[in-house]
Amino acid sequence: MAGSAGAITGEIDRTSGTAIYVQLREILRTYIAESCRPGSALPSERDLAERFGLARMTVRQAIDALVGEEVIERVVGLGTFVRRPKLDLQVKLTSYSEEMQRRGMVPAAKVLSFEQIGASAFLARELQLDEGTPLVRFRRLLLADGEPMSVDENFIPAHRVPGLLDGEPPTSLYNVLSEQYGLVMEWGEDMIEATAASPSTARLLNVEVGSPLLKIQRHAFVARTMVDYSVSYYRADRYKLWVPLQRPGARRSRSH
Amino acid sequence: MAGSAGAITGEIDRTSGTAIYVQLREILRTYIAESCRPGSALPSERDLAERFGLARMTVRQAIDALVGEEVIERVVGLGTFVRRPKLDLQVKLTSYSEEMQRRGMVPAAKVLSFEQIGASAFLARELQLDEGTPLVRFRRLLLADGEPMSVDENFIPAHRVPGLLDGEPPTSLYNVLSEQYGLVMEWGEDMIEATAASPSTARLLNVEVGSPLLKIQRHAFVARTMVDYSVSYYRADRYKLWVPLQRPGARRSRSH
DNA sequence: TTTTAGGGCAGGTCTAGACCACCGTCTGCC
DNA sequence: GGCAGACGGTGGTCTAGACCTGCCCTAAAA
Structure with a gap:
C-alpha cells in the first residue's frame, strides 16, 4: 500500500488568478498520468487538503471534476482510485x-x-x-x-x-x-x-x-x-458494431 | 421578471435519511417540470437557501446536479435558467x-x-x-x-x-x-x-x-x-448511419 | 480456530460565513 | 439627452470546521 514512490509535485499559486480547484485538478491529472496505474489510490482528501494547505471542500471540488470525467472513482470507506484509462x-x-x-x-x-x-x-x-x-x-x-x-x-x-x-x-x-x-x-x-x-x-x-x-x-x-x-x-459475417445509446440528462446510478 | 405565479412547493425532511441536496434537487426538478418554461429563471441560490433553511453550499450541490444533467444552466451575474429540453x-x-x-x-x-x-x-x-x-x-x-x-x-x-x-x-x-x-x-x-x-x-x-x-x-x-x-x-443503397463521436473528458466550450 | 466488537480512516454531507467578478440598472453629472 | 460611475444582485470560489456511514483490520472473546 505504501506506493510512496511518486509524491505529488506542484504547488498552488494563489496569485495566478486561476481557481485553486482548477490548479489542483490539473496537478492531480498530471500526477495520475505520470505516476499512477489503474487501481492506484490517490492520497485521501484530508491528506491532499493538508499537503496543499486547502480546505477539504476545495480538494473535493477538484476531485469531483476528475470523477465527472471518469478519470478516477471514489469508494466510500476506501479512498479514491485511478480508473482504467477509458478507451477513447x-x-x-x-x-x-x-x-x-x-x-x-x-x-x-x-x-x-x-x-x-x-x-x-x-x-x-x-x-x-x-x-x-x-x-x-x-x-x-x-x-x-x-x-x-x-x-x-x-x-x-x-x-x-x-x-x-x-x-x-x-x-x-x-x-x-x-x-x-x-x-x-x-x-x-x-x-x-x-x-x-x-x-x-x-x-x-x-x-x-x-x-x-x-x-x-x-x-x-x-x-x-x-x-x-x-x-x-x-x-459482415465476422463483425458487428455495438453502439450504446443514452438518453441525455438521464443519468442513473451515477452520483455526479 | 416577477413570475411569482408558481411558488416552489415541498419541504425538506431532515429525518428521512435522504440527502438534503437530493431532496432539494427533486423539488427543483418537479418545480421546473411543472411550473417553468425554457428560459425561466430559478430563484437565486441565496433565496433558495433562505426559503428551505439551508446553507448556500447545499443549495449549490442540488443545482450542480441539475446543471450536470443539462436541465438548467447558470449565468454569472444573472441567475440560473431552465434550458430547452434536449432532443432524445x-x-x-x-x-x-x-x-x-x-x-x-x-x-x-x-x-x-x-x-x-x-x-x-x-x-x-x-x-x-x-x-x-x-x-x-x-x-x-x-x-x-x-x-x-x-x-x-x-x-x-x-x-x-x-x-x-x-x-x-x-x-x-x-x-x-x-x-x-x-x-x-x-x-x-x-x-x-x-x-x-x-x-x-x-x-x-x-x-x-x-x-x-x-x-x-x-x-x-x-x-x-x-x-x-x-x-x-x-x-444499403438508400441509407447511411451517421454517428457522432466524442472523446470523453474533453469538454470544450462547456462551462460545466 | 472462529467469531465479534472496536478503532481508525475513507468518502458523503452539511453549515455559516467570506470575498470575488460579472451583470443590469439607477442616478447624477455634464 | 447622454454618458459614467455607483449599487445591488447573481453565480464562482473558498474556508474551517462538524457529524454521518461504510470499510478494513485487529484484538479480544467464544
Whole structure:
C-alpha cells in the first residue's frame, strides 16, 4: 500500500488568478498520468487538503471534476482510485483491437501500403483541402486469429505528420498521432453503411464478390481541423458494431 | 421578471435519511417540470437557501446536479435558467423520420402486422423473458418519398402496453409508448451489422436477393427493464448511419 | 480456530460565513 | 439627452470546521 514512490509535485499559486480547484485538478491529472496505474489510490482528501494547505471542500471540488470525467472513482470507506484509462470513444465505436479483444481474439495487421500521395478530387473534398495536397495514405488488412477481418485505409494531411513516412509503419496509428505529433482526436463522425464486396476487397478479405460488408467512413478532428479521413470495410459475417445509446440528462446510478 | 405565479412547493425532511441536496434537487426538478418554461429563471441560490433553511453550499450541490444533467444552466451575474429540453439521443441515432427529414424526404409507413404473439425461444432470450410470454409485434415497411427504405419490426412485452392492440396501429411507436404508457426509453444498445437481403425482405424492399442491407438490432430500456427489442433492415443503397463521436473528458466550450 | 466488537480512516454531507467578478440598472453629472 | 460611475444582485470560489456511514483490520472473546 505504501506506493510512496511518486509524491505529488506542484504547488498552488494563489496569485495566478486561476481557481485553486482548477490548479489542483490539473496537478492531480498530471500526477495520475505520470505516476499512477489503474487501481492506484490517490492520497485521501484530508491528506491532499493538508499537503496543499486547502480546505477539504476545495480538494473535493477538484476531485469531483476528475470523477465527472471518469478519470478516477471514489469508494466510500476506501479512498479514491485511478480508473482504467477509458478507451477513447473515438476508438470505442469501431476500434479494431478493442472489438477483437472483447471477443477474445488475437488482433493483427498487414500493411498494404504506407506512402505519400496527392489528394484526389474526392479526397480533397472529404478532407476539406485543395486537390493535390500531399497526404499520407496508410492501408492495412486487419486480421483476427489470423483470419481477415477488415480492410482499413487512412488519409492524413502530410504536413501534419512530418517524418512519419521515414519510419516503420506504425502499429497503432492513433497512438503515433497522439504521442509523436500531439494529434489527439477530439471528435469525429462515422458514416456507416452496408455495401457489397468488390472483387479486390473480396480477395483481400477472403469472401465472395458481392458479400455484404460494413463500410465505415470516419472523419476525425483535432480542434476544428480534420486530420484523418478513413474508410474501412468489415466482413459482415465476422463483425458487428455495438453502439450504446443514452438518453441525455438521464443519468442513473451515477452520483455526479 | 416577477413570475411569482408558481411558488416552489415541498419541504425538506431532515429525518428521512435522504440527502438534503437530493431532496432539494427533486423539488427543483418537479418545480421546473411543472411550473417553468425554457428560459425561466430559478430563484437565486441565496433565496433558495433562505426559503428551505439551508446553507448556500447545499443549495449549490442540488443545482450542480441539475446543471450536470443539462436541465438548467447558470449565468454569472444573472441567475440560473431552465434550458430547452434536449432532443432524445435515443431517437437521434436511427430515428427514421428524423433521418428522412434531414435528407428532405417524405417519410411514410405501411403496417405489415400489428398483433400479439408468444415469445419464441429467440425472442425470449433477447427480451430476457420466459418463452411464451405474450408480446406485441409491430412490423412495418418504412418508405421515403414513396420508395421502400427499411423493414422494421418491434417486440414489446404485452403487459407493458395494455390495450395497445385495441386501437389503430400507432404512427410513431415511441411517441405512443411514452405518452400513453409512460415508457420513456432511457438507454439502449444498437447492434449494427451488414447482411444480405433474404428473398422475402428483398421483395418488400424492392431490391435483389442478396443485396447488402444494414441490419440494426436495438434493445431499449426503461429503468433496468427492457421494453423494446427491434430489428430493422435498411436498404444499403438508400441509407447511411451517421454517428457522432466524442472523446470523453474533453469538454470544450462547456462551462460545466 | 472462529467469531465479534472496536478503532481508525475513507468518502458523503452539511453549515455559516467570506470575498470575488460579472451583470443590469439607477442616478447624477455634464 | 447622454454618458459614467455607483449599487445591488447573481453565480464562482473558498474556508474551517462538524457529524454521518461504510470499510478494513485487529484484538479480544467464544
